[in-house]
Every structure is written in structure tokens, then in C-alpha cells.
Amino acid sequence: MRDTLLLDQGYQPLKVIAWQRAVVLHLVGKVELLSAHTWEIRTVANAFPAPSVVRLTRSLRHRQPFVRFSRENVYLRDGYQCQYCGKHCAGTELTLDHVQPSSRGGGTSWRNVVTACVRCNRDKGRLTPAEASMPLRSVPRRPKWLAPKILRVGAQQMPESWQIFLH
Numbered sequence: 332m333r334d335t336l337l338l339d340q341g342y343q344p345l346k347v348i349a350w351q352r353a354v355v356l357h358l359v360g361k362v363e364l365l366s367a368h369t370w371e372i373r374t375v376a377n378a379f380p381a382p383s384v385v386r387l388t389r390s391l392r393h394r395q396p397f398v399r400f401s402r403e404n405v406y407l408r409d410g411y412q413c414q415y416c417g418k419h420c421a422g423t424e425l426t427l428d429h430v431q432p433s434s435r436g437g438g439t440s441w442r443n444v445v446t447a448c449v450r451c452n453r454d455k456g457r458l459t460p461a462e463a464s465m466p467l468r469s470v471p472r473r474p475k476w477l478a479p480k481i482l483r484v485g486a487q488q489m490p491e492s493w494q495i496f497l498h
Contacts, residue, residue, distance in 0.1 A: 333368070336493045338386040344496055345387075353382040362387055366492035383492040398474050400439075402427060406446055408474045415451040415465045426452045430460060430471060441473035 335353035337345045354372060356362040367380035398404055405427060412419050414428075428447035431437030434457050445467060447455070455463045489497070 332490055333381070335382045336384045336490075336496060337362070338365070338384065338496060340387050340390045342386060342496060350381055353385050354379060357382060357385060360388065368490070368492075383490055384496065398476065400441055404474070405441075405444055408441075408471075409446040409469070412446065412468070413448040413451050414445040414468050414471075415447055415455065415460070417468055418448050420446075420448055424448060428452045428455060430467065432457045432459070435459075442471050445471050 333350050334347045335350050337348050337353070339345050350368075350372075353362065357364055362382075362385040364380065364382050364384075365386055366382075366384040368383045370381050372379045372381050403422070406422055406425060410419075411422065411425065413425070425446045426449055427444050428451075429437045429439070430443050430445060433439070437443050451465065455465055460467055
């Protein structure tokens with residue numbers, strides 16, 4: 332991977348940017364280089380380390396984080412794990428389940444939707460978890476932050492220099 336991880340002033344991941352953009356930000360003094368790739372960038376007169384991780388030198392205006400409700404984001408919040416039996420599943424093996432069934436007025440929101448394997452969702456049916464004797468493993472909440480989609484690559488694809496900032 333040739334991209335660069337951009338961190339805020341507090342070392343929190345913001346996004347992944349192109350290495351070219353990171354070089355420009357570094358040359359104008361807007362970021363500091365924390366880690367470099369194994370390859371370098373060469374010009375006629377100079378050689379520069381290829382940035383792997385950079386940190387902003389100035390703070391950004393703080394804005395309230397917002398995580399959009401979506402199937403993928405619910406799976407990420409719940410760690411691709413059935414919230415009833417605890418089984419880890421691929422996204423194709425998971426479903427979204429309404430804790431308070433929609434047939435009983437339960438809405439589709441962060442606080443009422445959890446991931447469930449197909450079997451548990453079928454077993455629970457139109458019942459509440461208490462009625463089905465299937466307690467939830469965690470209380471569903473709106474997440475404050477989820478890693479940007481490009482950061483959701485497997486550990487084997489992620490540069491080693493990124494891992495300490497993302498785990």
C-alpha cells in the first residue's frame with residue numbers, strides 16, 4: 332500500500348490520503364512525518380522519505396462526529412458478531428435484527444438494531460429478546476466513531492507503521 336495515514340494533533344486517525352498529498356503537506360509544514368515507507372521519493376536534486384504516517388501540526392476545528400446508520404456500520408459496531416449467540420460471521424452470513432420488533436413499533440435505529448446470524452434471527456422471530464429467552468451480549472448504542480472504510484483492510488494488507496495507531 333502506498334497511501335499515507337493522516338492523524339490529528341492528538342494522534343487519532345482522520346483519514347487515508349495519497350502519498351503525494353502527504354508530501355506537499357509536509358513540505359509546507361502542515362504535518363510532521365511520524366513514519367516512512369521503505370521506499371523513497373527522488374527528485375533531480377533531493378530524495379525524500381515516502382510518508383506512511385503523518386500528524387497535523389495544528390488542531391482542527393472540532394466538529395461533532397457523525398456516524399451514518401447503515402448495515403455495514405452496524406456490522407462494524409458489533410464486530411461482525413451475532414449479538415445473541417456470539418458467533419463471528421462474514422457479512423454475508425449476518426442479518427440485522429430489530430430488538431423491539433418492527434411489527435410492534437420498533438424503529439430502525441442504532442438503539443434498536445443489532446447483528447444476528449440467520450439462525451438466531453429466525454429463532455427470535457417476532458419476539459423480544461426476553462420473550463425468546465435470548466439475551467443480548469451488548470446494549471446497542473450509537474457509535475461515536477468508526478474507522479474510515481479504507482482503514483478496514485485486513486492486518487496483512489495494512490502497513491505495519493499504521494497498526495499502532497489503529498488498534
